[in-house]
Amino acid sequence: MQTSASTSSGSVATNETERLISSEKVVGTPVYNRAGEHLGSVHSLMLDKFSGQVAYAVMSFGGFLGIGESYHPLPWRVLTYDVRQGGYVVDLDRQRLEGAPSFTANETPDWGDRSFGHRIDDYYGVSPYTF
Amino acid sequence: MQTSASTSSGSVATNETERLISSEKVVGTPVYNRAGEHLGSVHSLMLDKFSGQVAYAVMSFGGFLGIGESYHPLPWRVLTYDVRQGGYVVDLDRQRLEGAPSFTANETPDWGDRSFGHRIDDYYGVSPYTF
Numbered sequence: 156m157q158t159s160a161s162t163s164s165g166s167v168a169t170n171e172t173e174r175l176i177s178s179e180k181v182v183g184t185p186v187y188n189r190a191g192e193h194l195g196s197v198h199s200l201m202l203d204k205f206s207g208q209v210a211y212a213v214m215s216f217g218g219f220l221g222i223g224e225s226y227h228p229l230p231w232r233v234l235t236y237d238v239r240q241g242g243y244v245v246d247l248d249r250q251r252l253e254g255a256p257s258f259t260a261n262e263t264p265d266w267g268d269r270s271f272g273h274r275i276d277d278y279y280g281v282s283p284y285t286f
Numbered sequence: 287m288q289t290s291a292s293t294s295s296g297s298v299a300t301n302e303t304e305r306l307i308s309s310e311k312v313v314g315t316p317v318y319n320r321a322g323e324h325l326g327s328v329h330s331l332m333l334d335k336f337s338g339q340v341a342y343a344v345m346s347f348g349g350f351l352g353i354g355e356s357y358h359p360l361p362w363r364v365l366t367y368d369v370r371q372g373g374y375v376v377d378l379d380r381q382r383l384e385g386a387p388s389f390t391a392n393e394t395p396d397w398g399d400r401s402f403g404h405r406i407d408d409y410y411g412v413s414p415y416t417f
Contacts, residue, residue: 175341175397178309178331200309202331207340207362209333210306231338266306 185242186214186234194252197243198226201266210284211275216252227257228264230281316373317345317365325383328374329357332397341415342406347383358388359395361412
């Protein structure tokens with residue numbers, strides 16, 4: 156699995172272009188805040204299975220080697236890719252992230268319950284994801 | 287990495303809902319044709335990094351344990367998820383797939399060249415993917 160966001164590796168030519176990027180490359184990409192602090196990395200993406208639209212990027216946050224990690228779904232729109240840092244930038248500090256809707260590896264987020272998604276959208280101040 | 291498309295495993299409740307599905311679950315999902323023949327599986331997704339729209343699902347096809355495999359990008363719209371088979375169904379036979387735009391593990395598809403994408407869209411008879 157490709158986890159590097161380096162722009163100098165050979166695989167980038169294969170997987171990344173001006174507009175298109177491979178899911179292999181998105182997963183594992185670090186997430187920073189505007190102060191340049193490393194917050195976590197992209198763990199997975201939640202897609203609309205009919206339209207193929209990414210609704211949420213699930214960010215892993217905290218923990219050590221996967222233990223104690225929590226998963227924070229972020230609306231796709233709040234992530235901005237920064238070429239210089241080789242990662243996504245979000246306008247969030249740790250504290251705000253700690254209070255965000257999240258789940259642990261042992262929990263089952265109820266994606267089927269629309270209010271879960273709406274709670275995420277609300278928290279980050281984006282318009283609700285509509286299907 | 288989740289590679290099963292089973293609808294009875296516990297992880298499905300976590301990763302799949304009526305509308306949303308985890309990228310972890312899409313990658314590795316088998317692809318069948320309308321005759322029920324197994325063609326390959328989803329290797330990765332090519333996303334529009336700005337809009338978050340999945341443009342192509344890259345299907346691995348042929349080979350054995352990753353050796354001799356070729357990668358066939360399919361427009362997302364030609365894939366239909368079939369709950370009964372636990373996989374995606376495409377209206378293609380092997381012969382048509384063999385003649386489709388593809389690349390090998392050692393090749394670099396030029397995603398930056400729009401004509402590559404247009405060639406894929408043309409081949410499968412869908413309107414060109416626009417950015």
